[in-house]
Amino acid sequence: MPVSVDWNELLHAFEFASFGQPGEHEALLCRKTGKFLWQTDVEEDIEAWPDDADDEEKYLSIPHKKELDLGKPLVFEFARQILPDEYDEIRRMFDKRGAYARFKDLLQRKNALDRWYDFENKATETALRDWSEVNGITIEPAAGPASEPDRR
Template sequence: MATVNAFDLDNAMMLADDQGSEAWVSLETGHVHIRSDLVGEMEPLPENIGQEGHYIPVPGQHTLELGRAVVIDFVQRHMPSDEDEVRRIFRRAGAYARFSALVDKRSLRDRWHAFREQRTLDAMRAWCEQHGLNLAE
């Protein structure tokens, strides 16, 4: 069973949500390959990158429900009196900046980061297990 580096997978998941970006994990080695208009090719892609059984496309964070769903879960657990305000915040552009400001105002920055990091690790671990991969943290 191949092992995937958590940091590399997390970066690939962030890029995978952007148009013009794609990422794959080798099922044989666990190596993460990225092609992105934002950063270019970090290294040449293998010729067989599209062959089923050798590589698996990396899902974006939204595919793994690591966006707004994590925010709402955090708010319900740690900021329940702010839930209506946070839902209003997320109806407009720039929501994450305004949510971040509210988290700071409530002195919950460290708790938010720990919560988000744990949810991300849990989602990456589940995705890796689903595809027969190990996750190295």
Template sequence: MSYDAIDDAFHFISDAPLGERRALVHRPSGKVFLASLKAGFDECPAGADTDPDYLPIPHRQELDPGKPLVLEFIRDNCPAELARVEGFFNRPGAFRNVKDLLRRRHLLDNWQIFEMQQMEVLLKQWCLAQGLMS
């Protein structure tokens, strides 16, 4: 099974709003099928939605730990801002406010690298839990 194909499909669906795109992996062959409602194409075989051999690849929002990931980064990179960042999550716009803070502290690039690495770890854990990798 190719992790790269699953990773590519994960990014394909995660680059659109939740539900707009989907991807299925065929467990026995490892082949990945893509679909996009907006673009009007669907590579998925008929009946794949009810066939247990086909597994939907999750959207980023389904794997993203959100606030705990942000707080982990803040604790490791600017712990003096921890209380402030926790306060952001008590009102709307928390992630925008966090990114603004990180931009002002010149940590936005570090955050993006950290977030990308953590999402890769989470996707690999999902693959292991689904028996797609060993």
């Protein structure tokens, strides 16, 4: 049964589920109502978590960014495309803890931080829209200036 959701709400749920390590924060989409539910093991539940949350006919688990290859694989793809001369250095960075901080420092030095954020945002949107389509989710256009008709 297809469900329709607001793009901004889906993105917010995805960002919540992707915060920290996989499993630390969870978000579900109720297939019947289109409402999102939230849970974290860091603090008390934000909302009542249903006992049948694992029933895939009723609920759809919002993926963590790592499930959509939006972690290290995306960094390496960015390096291949945008900073090929830095690729080996970036690969080595991710062999140790604290890699994202070092990566962002490098991007700052190379004046490429904005390009990274654009690249990451586009990849996230594409992956999340593809995931939604596979799971029978219809995304309503985001409200605001981006969804207003072109008035040329």
